[in-house]
Amino acid sequence: MSEQNELSASPAAPAPASQAAWTARYRNALMNTFGPPKRVFVRGEGVHLWDADGNRYTDFLAGIAVNALGHAHPAVLAAITGQLSTLGHVSNFFATPAQIELAERLSGFVTANEPGTPARVFFANSGTEANEAAFKLTRLTGRTRIVAMEGSFHGRTMGALAITHNRAYREPFEPLPGDVSFVPYGDAEALARAVDDTVAAVVIEPIQGENGVVDPGDEFIRAARRITHAHGALLWLDEVQTGMGRCGEWLASSGSGVTADVVTFAKGLGNGFPIGACVATGAAADLLHPGNHGTTFGGNPVAAVAGLAVIGVIERDRLLEASRRLGDRLADRMMAAGHPLVAGVRGRGLLRGIVLTADVAGATVERLLEAGWVANAPRPAVIRVAPPLIVTEADIDGFVQAVLDALPSGDADVG
Ligand SMILES: Cc1ncc(COP(=O)(O)O)c(C=O)c1O
Known part of the structure:
Protein backbone atom coordinates (compact mmCIF):
# COMPACT_ATOMS: atom_id res chain seq x y z
CA MET A 1 0.00 0.00 0.00
CA SER A 2 1.43 3.38 -0.92
CA GLU A 3 1.98 5.99 1.75
CA GLN A 4 -0.89 7.97 0.31
CA ASN A 5 -3.26 4.99 0.50
CA GLU A 6 -2.19 4.22 4.03
CA LEU A 7 -3.10 7.75 4.97
CA SER A 8 -6.47 7.72 3.26
CA ALA A 9 -7.24 4.26 4.63
CA SER A 10 -6.65 5.33 8.22
CA PRO A 11 -9.69 5.54 10.51
CA ALA A 12 -11.86 8.57 9.94
CA ALA A 13 -9.97 11.68 10.99
CA PRO A 14 -11.36 13.24 14.17
CA ALA A 15 -13.62 16.21 13.60
CA PRO A 16 -11.69 19.49 13.77
CA ALA A 17 -11.63 20.71 17.37
CA SER A 18 -13.99 23.51 18.30
CA GLN A 19 -12.93 26.82 19.77
CA ALA A 20 -14.21 25.66 23.13
CA ALA A 21 -12.01 22.56 23.02
CA TRP A 22 -8.93 24.56 21.96
CA THR A 23 -9.59 27.16 24.66
CA ALA A 24 -9.72 24.46 27.34
CA ARG A 25 -6.38 23.07 26.13
CA TYR A 26 -4.95 26.61 25.94
CA ARG A 27 -5.69 27.14 29.63
CA ASN A 28 -3.58 24.11 30.52
CA ALA A 29 -0.84 24.56 27.98
CA LEU A 30 -0.03 28.27 28.07
CA MET A 31 0.95 30.59 30.88
CA ASN A 32 -1.79 32.98 31.83
CA THR A 33 -0.03 36.09 30.56
CA PHE A 34 -2.83 37.28 28.31
CA GLY A 35 -6.02 36.01 29.94
CA PRO A 36 -8.32 33.66 28.03
CA PRO A 37 -8.14 34.04 24.24
CA LYS A 38 -11.16 35.82 22.75
CA ARG A 39 -11.15 33.55 19.69
CA VAL A 40 -9.06 30.69 18.30
CA PHE A 41 -8.17 31.53 14.72
CA VAL A 42 -7.21 28.88 12.21
CA ARG A 43 -6.85 30.76 8.91
CA GLY A 44 -6.36 34.21 7.47
CA GLU A 45 -6.52 35.64 3.96
CA GLY A 46 -6.34 39.30 3.04
CA VAL A 47 -8.34 41.26 5.60
CA HIS A 48 -10.23 38.20 6.79
CA LEU A 49 -9.78 35.65 9.60
CA TRP A 50 -11.61 32.42 10.30
CA ASP A 51 -12.05 30.88 13.74
CA ALA A 52 -12.02 27.18 14.64
CA ASP A 53 -15.83 27.09 14.45
CA GLY A 54 -15.79 28.35 10.87
CA ASN A 55 -16.88 31.94 11.55
CA ARG A 56 -15.40 34.69 9.38
CA TYR A 57 -14.12 38.05 10.71
CA THR A 58 -12.82 41.25 9.13
CA ASP A 59 -9.58 42.19 10.82
CA PHE A 60 -9.39 45.84 11.88
CA LEU A 61 -6.57 45.21 14.34
CA ALA A 62 -4.04 43.36 12.10
CA GLY A 63 -2.36 41.59 15.01
CA ILE A 64 -1.94 45.00 16.70
CA ALA A 65 -0.66 47.01 13.74
CA VAL A 66 1.42 44.12 12.38
CA ASN A 67 -0.21 42.60 9.28
CA ALA A 68 0.15 45.67 7.06
CA LEU A 69 -0.42 43.55 3.96
CA GLY A 70 -3.13 41.45 5.56
CA HIS A 71 -2.95 37.69 5.99
CA ALA A 72 -1.14 35.23 3.70
CA HIS A 73 -0.02 37.95 1.30
CA PRO A 74 1.46 36.22 -1.76
CA ALA A 75 4.52 38.50 -1.95
CA VAL A 76 5.47 37.84 1.67
CA LEU A 77 4.77 34.15 1.28
CA ASP A 317 0.58 49.38 -4.37
CA ARG A 318 0.95 52.96 -3.07
CA LEU A 319 -0.16 51.93 0.40
CA LEU A 320 1.22 55.01 2.18
CA GLU A 321 -1.25 57.09 0.21
CA ALA A 322 -3.96 54.48 0.83
CA SER A 323 -3.26 54.58 4.56
CA ARG A 324 -3.79 58.36 4.62
CA ARG A 325 -6.88 58.32 2.40
CA LEU A 326 -8.64 55.41 4.09
CA GLY A 327 -7.78 56.61 7.59
CA ASP A 328 -9.28 60.01 6.81
CA ARG A 329 -12.33 58.31 5.33
CA LEU A 330 -12.82 56.30 8.50
CA ALA A 331 -12.54 59.41 10.70
CA ASP A 332 -14.82 61.49 8.45
CA ARG A 333 -17.52 58.80 8.22
CA MET A 334 -17.36 58.12 11.93
CA MET A 335 -17.80 61.79 12.81
CA ALA A 336 -20.41 62.41 10.10
CA ALA A 337 -22.64 59.82 11.77
CA GLY A 338 -22.96 62.17 14.74
CA HIS A 339 -23.33 59.39 17.31
CA PRO A 340 -23.71 60.90 20.79
CA LEU A 341 -21.16 58.46 22.26
CA VAL A 342 -18.43 59.35 19.76
CA ALA A 343 -16.37 62.32 20.94
CA GLY A 344 -13.74 62.22 18.20
CA VAL A 345 -11.28 60.18 16.18
CA ARG A 346 -7.57 60.53 16.97
CA GLY A 347 -4.47 59.41 15.13
CA ARG A 348 -3.16 59.43 11.58
CA GLY A 349 -3.33 57.14 8.58
CA LEU A 350 -4.65 53.75 9.58
CA LEU A 351 -3.76 54.00 13.27
CA ARG A 352 -6.87 55.53 14.78
CA GLY A 353 -8.53 55.80 18.16
CA ILE A 354 -12.29 56.28 18.26
CA VAL A 355 -12.74 58.28 21.43
CA LEU A 356 -15.99 57.67 23.29
CA THR A 357 -17.74 59.83 25.85
CA ALA A 358 -18.18 56.87 28.25
CA ASP A 359 -16.14 53.83 29.30
CA VAL A 360 -17.87 51.46 26.90
CA ALA A 361 -15.02 50.65 24.50
CA GLY A 362 -14.49 47.14 25.94
CA ALA A 363 -18.15 46.18 25.66
CA THR A 364 -18.37 47.68 22.17
CA VAL A 365 -15.34 45.73 21.00
CA GLU A 366 -16.93 42.52 22.36
CA ARG A 367 -20.09 43.22 20.37
CA LEU A 368 -18.01 44.00 17.27
CA LEU A 369 -16.31 40.61 17.63
CA GLU A 370 -19.70 38.90 17.90
CA ALA A 371 -20.66 40.68 14.68
CA GLY A 372 -17.46 39.55 12.91
CA TRP A 373 -15.14 42.58 13.28
CA VAL A 374 -11.80 42.49 15.12
CA ALA A 375 -10.66 45.66 16.92
CA ASN A 376 -9.51 46.39 20.47
CA ALA A 377 -9.89 48.79 23.37
CA PRO A 378 -6.51 49.99 24.70
CA ARG A 379 -8.33 52.40 27.05
CA PRO A 380 -11.80 52.14 28.59
CA ALA A 381 -13.12 54.89 26.33
CA VAL A 382 -11.02 54.30 23.19
CA ILE A 383 -11.49 51.79 20.38
CA ARG A 384 -8.22 51.25 18.50
CA VAL A 385 -8.46 50.75 14.76
CA ALA A 386 -5.40 49.41 12.90
CA PRO A 387 -6.53 47.39 9.88
CA PRO A 388 -4.21 46.04 7.19
CA LEU A 389 -3.19 48.84 4.81
CA ILE A 390 -4.85 46.83 2.02
CA VAL A 391 -8.40 47.43 3.30
CA THR A 392 -10.92 48.79 0.80
CA GLU A 393 -13.31 51.70 1.08
CA ALA A 394 -16.13 49.17 1.42
CA ASP A 395 -14.32 47.56 4.38
CA ILE A 396 -13.93 50.98 6.02
CA ASP A 397 -17.59 51.86 5.50
CA GLY A 398 -18.66 48.46 6.78
CA PHE A 399 -16.55 48.86 9.89
CA VAL A 400 -17.92 52.33 10.65
CA GLN A 401 -21.47 50.97 10.38
CA ALA A 402 -20.54 47.99 12.55
CA VAL A 403 -19.18 50.32 15.27
CA LEU A 404 -22.33 52.42 15.14
CA ASP A 405 -24.41 49.24 15.48
CA ALA A 406 -22.24 47.92 18.32
CA LEU A 407 -22.22 51.09 20.44
CA PRO A 408 -24.68 50.98 23.32
CA SER A 409 -27.97 52.53 22.25
CA GLY A 410 -29.53 53.79 25.47
CA ASP A 411 -28.44 55.30 28.76
CA ALA A 412 -29.09 51.96 30.46
CA ASP A 413 -26.20 50.39 28.52
CA VAL A 414 -23.77 53.18 29.23
CA GLY A 415 -23.69 53.20 33.02
C1 LIG B 1 5.44 51.75 20.81
C2 LIG B 1 5.76 50.33 21.13
N1 LIG B 1 7.02 50.00 21.46
C3 LIG B 1 7.35 48.74 21.76
C4 LIG B 1 6.42 47.72 21.76
C5 LIG B 1 6.82 46.32 22.12
O1 LIG B 1 6.87 45.55 20.97
P1 LIG B 1 6.86 43.94 21.08
O2 LIG B 1 5.55 43.56 21.63
O3 LIG B 1 7.11 43.49 19.67
O4 LIG B 1 7.97 43.57 21.98
C6 LIG B 1 5.10 48.02 21.41
C7 LIG B 1 4.07 46.96 21.43
O5 LIG B 1 2.89 47.20 21.49
C8 LIG B 1 4.76 49.35 21.10
O6 LIG B 1 3.50 49.69 20.79
Whole structure:
Protein backbone atom coordinates (compact mmCIF):
# COMPACT_ATOMS: atom_id res chain seq x y z
CA MET A 1 0.00 0.00 0.00
CA SER A 2 1.43 3.38 -0.92
CA GLU A 3 1.98 5.99 1.75
CA GLN A 4 -0.89 7.97 0.31
CA ASN A 5 -3.26 4.99 0.50
CA GLU A 6 -2.19 4.22 4.03
CA LEU A 7 -3.10 7.75 4.97
CA SER A 8 -6.47 7.72 3.26
CA ALA A 9 -7.24 4.26 4.63
CA SER A 10 -6.65 5.33 8.22
CA PRO A 11 -9.69 5.54 10.51
CA ALA A 12 -11.86 8.57 9.94
CA ALA A 13 -9.97 11.68 10.99
CA PRO A 14 -11.36 13.24 14.17
CA ALA A 15 -13.62 16.21 13.60
CA PRO A 16 -11.69 19.49 13.77
CA ALA A 17 -11.63 20.71 17.37
CA SER A 18 -13.99 23.51 18.30
CA GLN A 19 -12.93 26.82 19.77
CA ALA A 20 -14.21 25.66 23.13
CA ALA A 21 -12.01 22.56 23.02
CA TRP A 22 -8.93 24.56 21.96
CA THR A 23 -9.59 27.16 24.66
CA ALA A 24 -9.72 24.46 27.34
CA ARG A 25 -6.38 23.07 26.13
CA TYR A 26 -4.95 26.61 25.94
CA ARG A 27 -5.69 27.14 29.63
CA ASN A 28 -3.58 24.11 30.52
CA ALA A 29 -0.84 24.56 27.98
CA LEU A 30 -0.03 28.27 28.07
CA MET A 31 0.95 30.59 30.88
CA ASN A 32 -1.79 32.98 31.83
CA THR A 33 -0.03 36.09 30.56
CA PHE A 34 -2.83 37.28 28.31
CA GLY A 35 -6.02 36.01 29.94
CA PRO A 36 -8.32 33.66 28.03
CA PRO A 37 -8.14 34.04 24.24
CA LYS A 38 -11.16 35.82 22.75
CA ARG A 39 -11.15 33.55 19.69
CA VAL A 40 -9.06 30.69 18.30
CA PHE A 41 -8.17 31.53 14.72
CA VAL A 42 -7.21 28.88 12.21
CA ARG A 43 -6.85 30.76 8.91
CA GLY A 44 -6.36 34.21 7.47
CA GLU A 45 -6.52 35.64 3.96
CA GLY A 46 -6.34 39.30 3.04
CA VAL A 47 -8.34 41.26 5.60
CA HIS A 48 -10.23 38.20 6.79
CA LEU A 49 -9.78 35.65 9.60
CA TRP A 50 -11.61 32.42 10.30
CA ASP A 51 -12.05 30.88 13.74
CA ALA A 52 -12.02 27.18 14.64
CA ASP A 53 -15.83 27.09 14.45
CA GLY A 54 -15.79 28.35 10.87
CA ASN A 55 -16.88 31.94 11.55
CA ARG A 56 -15.40 34.69 9.38
CA TYR A 57 -14.12 38.05 10.71
CA THR A 58 -12.82 41.25 9.13
CA ASP A 59 -9.58 42.19 10.82
CA PHE A 60 -9.39 45.84 11.88
CA LEU A 61 -6.57 45.21 14.34
CA ALA A 62 -4.04 43.36 12.10
CA GLY A 63 -2.36 41.59 15.01
CA ILE A 64 -1.94 45.00 16.70
CA ALA A 65 -0.66 47.01 13.74
CA VAL A 66 1.42 44.12 12.38
CA ASN A 67 -0.21 42.60 9.28
CA ALA A 68 0.15 45.67 7.06
CA LEU A 69 -0.42 43.55 3.96
CA GLY A 70 -3.13 41.45 5.56
CA HIS A 71 -2.95 37.69 5.99
CA ALA A 72 -1.14 35.23 3.70
CA HIS A 73 -0.02 37.95 1.30
CA PRO A 74 1.46 36.22 -1.76
CA ALA A 75 4.52 38.50 -1.95
CA VAL A 76 5.47 37.84 1.67
CA LEU A 77 4.77 34.15 1.28
CA ALA A 78 6.93 33.92 -1.84
CA ALA A 79 9.76 35.87 -0.22
CA ILE A 80 9.77 33.78 2.96
CA THR A 81 9.45 30.39 1.32
CA GLY A 82 11.96 31.31 -1.39
CA GLN A 83 14.53 32.42 1.18
CA LEU A 84 13.86 29.48 3.50
CA SER A 85 14.40 27.03 0.68
CA THR A 86 17.64 28.82 -0.28
CA LEU A 87 19.25 29.84 3.01
CA GLY A 88 17.34 30.00 6.28
CA HIS A 89 19.83 31.07 8.92
CA VAL A 90 23.56 31.65 9.28
CA SER A 91 24.11 33.49 12.64
CA ASN A 92 25.72 36.89 12.96
CA PHE A 93 29.22 35.54 12.45
CA PHE A 94 28.18 35.88 8.83
CA ALA A 95 26.12 38.24 6.68
CA THR A 96 23.44 37.84 4.01
CA PRO A 97 22.46 40.16 1.15
CA ALA A 98 18.86 40.42 2.41
CA GLN A 99 19.97 41.72 5.80
CA ILE A 100 22.20 44.35 4.21
CA GLU A 101 19.53 45.48 1.74
CA LEU A 102 16.90 45.82 4.46
CA ALA A 103 19.31 47.79 6.66
CA GLU A 104 19.93 50.18 3.76
CA ARG A 105 16.21 50.66 3.15
CA LEU A 106 15.43 51.36 6.82
CA SER A 107 18.36 53.75 7.09
CA GLY A 108 16.97 55.56 4.05
CA PHE A 109 13.58 55.99 5.73
CA VAL A 110 15.15 57.29 8.94
CA THR A 111 17.41 59.81 7.16
CA ALA A 112 14.86 60.89 4.52
CA ASN A 113 14.70 64.41 5.96
CA GLU A 114 18.51 64.76 5.69
CA PRO A 115 19.62 62.42 2.93
CA GLY A 116 23.24 61.40 3.16
CA THR A 117 23.26 61.25 6.97
CA PRO A 118 25.15 58.09 7.93
CA ALA A 119 22.95 55.46 9.58
CA ARG A 120 23.40 51.89 10.77
CA VAL A 121 21.04 49.17 11.91
CA PHE A 122 20.95 46.53 14.64
CA PHE A 123 18.35 43.87 13.88
CA ALA A 124 16.32 42.22 16.63
CA ASN A 125 13.20 40.04 16.75
CA SER A 126 10.59 42.28 18.37
CA GLY A 127 9.80 45.81 19.43
CA THR A 128 10.96 45.38 22.98
CA GLU A 129 14.29 43.97 21.78
CA ALA A 130 14.75 46.84 19.34
CA ASN A 131 14.22 49.19 22.28
CA GLU A 132 16.55 47.15 24.48
CA ALA A 133 19.30 47.65 21.88
CA ALA A 134 18.52 51.38 21.82
CA PHE A 135 18.59 51.54 25.62
CA LYS A 136 22.03 49.88 25.75
CA LEU A 137 23.27 52.18 23.01
CA THR A 138 22.28 55.25 25.08
CA ARG A 139 24.41 53.97 27.99
CA LEU A 140 27.48 54.09 25.74
CA THR A 141 27.18 57.89 25.49
CA GLY A 142 28.79 58.06 28.93
CA ARG A 143 25.54 59.38 30.41
CA THR A 144 22.83 57.30 32.08
CA ARG A 145 19.74 59.52 32.48
CA ILE A 146 16.75 58.93 30.23
CA VAL A 147 13.69 61.13 29.97
CA ALA A 148 10.58 59.22 28.89
CA MET A 149 6.94 60.19 28.49
CA GLU A 150 3.94 59.76 30.74
CA GLY A 151 1.57 57.27 29.07
CA SER A 152 4.44 55.56 27.25
CA PHE A 153 4.67 51.90 26.28
CA HIS A 154 7.96 50.48 24.98
CA GLY A 155 7.73 46.74 25.69
CA ARG A 156 8.26 44.16 28.42
CA THR A 157 11.97 43.47 28.80
CA MET A 158 13.49 45.05 31.90
CA GLY A 159 15.03 47.89 29.93
CA ALA A 160 11.88 48.61 27.93
CA LEU A 161 9.81 48.41 31.13
CA ALA A 162 12.05 50.98 32.76
CA ILE A 163 10.95 53.57 30.18
CA THR A 164 7.30 52.38 30.16
CA HIS A 165 5.11 54.59 32.33
CA ASN A 166 2.31 52.24 33.43
CA ARG A 167 2.94 51.47 37.13
CA ALA A 168 1.01 48.19 37.04
CA TYR A 169 3.43 46.83 34.43
CA ARG A 170 6.53 48.10 36.23
CA GLU A 171 6.01 47.59 39.94
CA PRO A 172 6.13 43.77 40.18
CA PHE A 173 9.55 43.83 38.51
CA GLU A 174 11.29 46.66 40.31
CA PRO A 175 14.11 47.48 40.68
CA LEU A 176 14.35 48.28 36.98
CA PRO A 177 17.34 49.90 35.26
CA GLY A 178 17.37 53.31 36.89
CA ASP A 179 17.82 56.96 36.10
CA VAL A 180 14.55 57.32 34.16
CA SER A 181 12.17 60.24 34.68
CA PHE A 182 8.80 60.85 33.03
CA VAL A 183 7.35 64.11 31.73
CA PRO A 184 3.81 64.85 30.49
CA TYR A 185 3.46 63.70 26.88
CA GLY A 186 3.32 66.55 24.42
CA ASP A 187 4.43 69.18 26.95
CA ALA A 188 7.50 70.80 25.39
CA GLU A 189 8.04 73.15 28.33
CA ALA A 190 8.09 70.28 30.81
CA LEU A 191 10.51 68.45 28.54
CA ALA A 192 12.78 71.50 28.35
CA ARG A 193 12.79 71.69 32.16
CA ALA A 194 13.61 67.97 32.51
CA VAL A 195 16.53 67.82 30.07
CA ASP A 196 20.00 69.02 31.00
CA ASP A 197 23.55 68.10 30.04
CA THR A 198 23.39 64.88 32.09
CA VAL A 199 20.62 63.33 29.98
CA ALA A 200 21.67 60.54 27.62
CA ALA A 201 18.40 60.33 25.67
CA VAL A 202 14.81 61.42 25.36
CA VAL A 203 12.52 58.61 24.20
CA ILE A 204 9.20 59.37 22.53
CA GLU A 205 6.51 57.50 20.61
CA PRO A 206 5.34 59.90 17.86
CA ILE A 207 1.82 58.64 18.61
CA GLN A 208 1.10 56.64 21.78
CA GLY A 209 -0.80 53.63 20.44
CA GLU A 210 -1.15 51.63 23.65
CA ASN A 211 -2.23 54.73 25.53
CA GLY A 212 -5.23 55.10 23.23
CA VAL A 213 -3.74 56.57 20.04
CA VAL A 214 -2.68 59.91 21.51
CA ASP A 215 -1.06 62.24 18.97
CA PRO A 216 0.96 65.20 20.33
CA GLY A 217 1.63 66.54 16.80
CA ASP A 218 4.81 67.25 14.87
CA GLU A 219 5.69 70.41 16.78
CA PHE A 220 6.37 68.36 19.91
CA ILE A 221 8.85 66.19 17.97
CA ARG A 222 10.54 69.32 16.61
CA ALA A 223 10.75 70.79 20.13
CA ALA A 224 12.24 67.53 21.41
CA ARG A 225 14.85 67.71 18.65
CA ARG A 226 15.78 71.29 19.58
CA ILE A 227 15.97 70.45 23.29
CA THR A 228 18.06 67.30 22.83
CA HIS A 229 20.42 69.10 20.42
CA ALA A 230 20.90 71.91 22.94
CA HIS A 231 22.04 69.45 25.62
CA GLY A 232 23.92 66.87 23.58
CA ALA A 233 21.28 64.22 24.33
CA LEU A 234 20.03 61.62 21.88
CA LEU A 235 16.51 61.82 20.46
CA TRP A 236 15.13 58.28 20.33
CA LEU A 237 11.82 57.78 18.54
CA ASP A 238 9.94 54.52 19.13
CA GLU A 239 8.18 53.88 15.81
CA VAL A 240 7.46 50.23 16.65
CA GLN A 241 3.70 50.73 16.30
CA THR A 242 3.58 53.89 14.19
CA GLY A 243 6.25 53.16 11.58
CA MET A 244 6.29 51.25 8.29
CA GLY A 245 3.40 53.14 6.72
CA ARG A 246 0.90 52.61 9.49
CA CYS A 247 0.34 56.36 9.92
CA GLY A 248 0.58 57.24 6.22
CA GLU A 249 4.37 57.78 5.99
CA TRP A 250 7.28 55.41 6.49
CA LEU A 251 7.70 57.02 9.92
CA ALA A 252 4.93 58.82 11.76
CA SER A 253 7.62 61.40 12.56
CA SER A 254 8.59 61.88 8.88
CA GLY A 255 6.44 64.97 8.48
CA SER A 256 8.10 66.72 11.42
CA GLY A 257 11.22 67.24 9.30
CA VAL A 258 13.30 65.84 12.16
CA THR A 259 16.13 63.32 11.91
CA ALA A 260 16.30 61.36 15.16
CA ASP A 261 19.48 59.81 16.55
CA VAL A 262 17.75 56.50 17.17
CA VAL A 263 14.55 55.03 15.67
CA THR A 264 13.13 51.64 16.59
CA PHE A 265 10.85 49.53 14.37
CA ALA A 266 9.08 46.15 14.62
CA LYS A 267 5.38 45.20 14.22
CA GLY A 268 4.52 46.10 10.57
CA LEU A 269 8.08 45.51 9.37
CA GLY A 270 7.71 41.75 8.90
CA ASN A 271 3.92 41.45 8.33
CA GLY A 272 3.85 38.88 11.14
CA PHE A 273 7.29 37.37 10.68
CA PRO A 274 9.12 38.40 13.86
CA ILE A 275 11.64 41.18 13.27
CA GLY A 276 12.67 44.40 15.00
CA ALA A 277 15.24 47.02 14.12
CA CYS A 278 17.15 49.71 15.95
CA VAL A 279 18.41 52.33 13.50
CA ALA A 280 20.93 54.93 14.67
CA THR A 281 22.17 57.96 12.76
CA GLY A 282 25.28 60.15 12.88
CA ALA A 283 27.58 59.60 15.85
CA ALA A 284 24.98 57.37 17.54
CA ALA A 285 25.44 54.84 14.73
CA ASP A 286 28.99 54.22 15.96
CA LEU A 287 28.26 53.65 19.66
CA LEU A 288 27.80 49.86 19.65
CA HIS A 289 30.98 47.86 19.15
CA PRO A 290 31.74 44.13 19.01
CA GLY A 291 30.93 42.58 22.36
CA ASN A 292 28.47 45.31 23.44
CA HIS A 293 25.35 43.60 22.15
CA GLY A 294 24.21 40.64 20.09
CA THR A 295 21.49 38.23 19.03
CA THR A 296 21.30 34.79 17.46
CA PHE A 297 18.23 35.34 15.29
CA GLY A 298 18.20 39.10 14.69
CA GLY A 299 18.80 39.93 11.02
CA ASN A 300 17.96 36.40 9.98
CA PRO A 301 17.63 36.36 6.16
CA VAL A 302 14.05 34.99 6.24
CA ALA A 303 12.92 37.87 8.45
CA ALA A 304 14.89 40.29 6.30
CA VAL A 305 13.22 39.21 3.03
CA ALA A 306 9.84 39.49 4.75
CA GLY A 307 10.73 43.12 5.53
CA LEU A 308 11.90 43.75 1.98
CA ALA A 309 8.70 42.23 0.59
CA VAL A 310 6.58 44.45 2.84
CA ILE A 311 8.45 47.54 1.66
CA GLY A 312 8.19 46.46 -1.97
CA VAL A 313 4.42 45.96 -1.84
CA ILE A 314 3.80 49.18 0.10
CA GLU A 315 5.69 51.03 -2.66
CA ARG A 316 4.18 49.11 -5.59
CA ASP A 317 0.58 49.38 -4.37
CA ARG A 318 0.95 52.96 -3.07
CA LEU A 319 -0.16 51.93 0.40
CA LEU A 320 1.22 55.01 2.18
CA GLU A 321 -1.25 57.09 0.21
CA ALA A 322 -3.96 54.48 0.83
CA SER A 323 -3.26 54.58 4.56
CA ARG A 324 -3.79 58.36 4.62
CA ARG A 325 -6.88 58.32 2.40
CA LEU A 326 -8.64 55.41 4.09
CA GLY A 327 -7.78 56.61 7.59
CA ASP A 328 -9.28 60.01 6.81
CA ARG A 329 -12.33 58.31 5.33
CA LEU A 330 -12.82 56.30 8.50
CA ALA A 331 -12.54 59.41 10.70
CA ASP A 332 -14.82 61.49 8.45
CA ARG A 333 -17.52 58.80 8.22
CA MET A 334 -17.36 58.12 11.93
CA MET A 335 -17.80 61.79 12.81
CA ALA A 336 -20.41 62.41 10.10
CA ALA A 337 -22.64 59.82 11.77
CA GLY A 338 -22.96 62.17 14.74
CA HIS A 339 -23.33 59.39 17.31
CA PRO A 340 -23.71 60.90 20.79
CA LEU A 341 -21.16 58.46 22.26
CA VAL A 342 -18.43 59.35 19.76
CA ALA A 343 -16.37 62.32 20.94
CA GLY A 344 -13.74 62.22 18.20
CA VAL A 345 -11.28 60.18 16.18
CA ARG A 346 -7.57 60.53 16.97
CA GLY A 347 -4.47 59.41 15.13
CA ARG A 348 -3.16 59.43 11.58
CA GLY A 349 -3.33 57.14 8.58
CA LEU A 350 -4.65 53.75 9.58
CA LEU A 351 -3.76 54.00 13.27
CA ARG A 352 -6.87 55.53 14.78
CA GLY A 353 -8.53 55.80 18.16
CA ILE A 354 -12.29 56.28 18.26
CA VAL A 355 -12.74 58.28 21.43
CA LEU A 356 -15.99 57.67 23.29
CA THR A 357 -17.74 59.83 25.85
CA ALA A 358 -18.18 56.87 28.25
CA ASP A 359 -16.14 53.83 29.30
CA VAL A 360 -17.87 51.46 26.90
CA ALA A 361 -15.02 50.65 24.50
CA GLY A 362 -14.49 47.14 25.94
CA ALA A 363 -18.15 46.18 25.66
CA THR A 364 -18.37 47.68 22.17
CA VAL A 365 -15.34 45.73 21.00
CA GLU A 366 -16.93 42.52 22.36
CA ARG A 367 -20.09 43.22 20.37
CA LEU A 368 -18.01 44.00 17.27
CA LEU A 369 -16.31 40.61 17.63
CA GLU A 370 -19.70 38.90 17.90
CA ALA A 371 -20.66 40.68 14.68
CA GLY A 372 -17.46 39.55 12.91
CA TRP A 373 -15.14 42.58 13.28
CA VAL A 374 -11.80 42.49 15.12
CA ALA A 375 -10.66 45.66 16.92
CA ASN A 376 -9.51 46.39 20.47
CA ALA A 377 -9.89 48.79 23.37
CA PRO A 378 -6.51 49.99 24.70
CA ARG A 379 -8.33 52.40 27.05
CA PRO A 380 -11.80 52.14 28.59
CA ALA A 381 -13.12 54.89 26.33
CA VAL A 382 -11.02 54.30 23.19
CA ILE A 383 -11.49 51.79 20.38
CA ARG A 384 -8.22 51.25 18.50
CA VAL A 385 -8.46 50.75 14.76
CA ALA A 386 -5.40 49.41 12.90
CA PRO A 387 -6.53 47.39 9.88
CA PRO A 388 -4.21 46.04 7.19
CA LEU A 389 -3.19 48.84 4.81
CA ILE A 390 -4.85 46.83 2.02
CA VAL A 391 -8.40 47.43 3.30
CA THR A 392 -10.92 48.79 0.80
CA GLU A 393 -13.31 51.70 1.08
CA ALA A 394 -16.13 49.17 1.42
CA ASP A 395 -14.32 47.56 4.38
CA ILE A 396 -13.93 50.98 6.02
CA ASP A 397 -17.59 51.86 5.50
CA GLY A 398 -18.66 48.46 6.78
CA PHE A 399 -16.55 48.86 9.89
CA VAL A 400 -17.92 52.33 10.65
CA GLN A 401 -21.47 50.97 10.38
CA ALA A 402 -20.54 47.99 12.55
CA VAL A 403 -19.18 50.32 15.27
CA LEU A 404 -22.33 52.42 15.14
CA ASP A 405 -24.41 49.24 15.48
CA ALA A 406 -22.24 47.92 18.32
CA LEU A 407 -22.22 51.09 20.44
CA PRO A 408 -24.68 50.98 23.32
CA SER A 409 -27.97 52.53 22.25
CA GLY A 410 -29.53 53.79 25.47
CA ASP A 411 -28.44 55.30 28.76
CA ALA A 412 -29.09 51.96 30.46
CA ASP A 413 -26.20 50.39 28.52
CA VAL A 414 -23.77 53.18 29.23
CA GLY A 415 -23.69 53.20 33.02
C1 LIG B 1 5.44 51.75 20.81
C2 LIG B 1 5.76 50.33 21.13
N1 LIG B 1 7.02 50.00 21.46
C3 LIG B 1 7.35 48.74 21.76
C4 LIG B 1 6.42 47.72 21.76
C5 LIG B 1 6.82 46.32 22.12
O1 LIG B 1 6.87 45.55 20.97
P1 LIG B 1 6.86 43.94 21.08
O2 LIG B 1 5.55 43.56 21.63
O3 LIG B 1 7.11 43.49 19.67
O4 LIG B 1 7.97 43.57 21.98
C6 LIG B 1 5.10 48.02 21.41
C7 LIG B 1 4.07 46.96 21.43
O5 LIG B 1 2.89 47.20 21.49
C8 LIG B 1 4.76 49.35 21.10
O6 LIG B 1 3.50 49.69 20.79
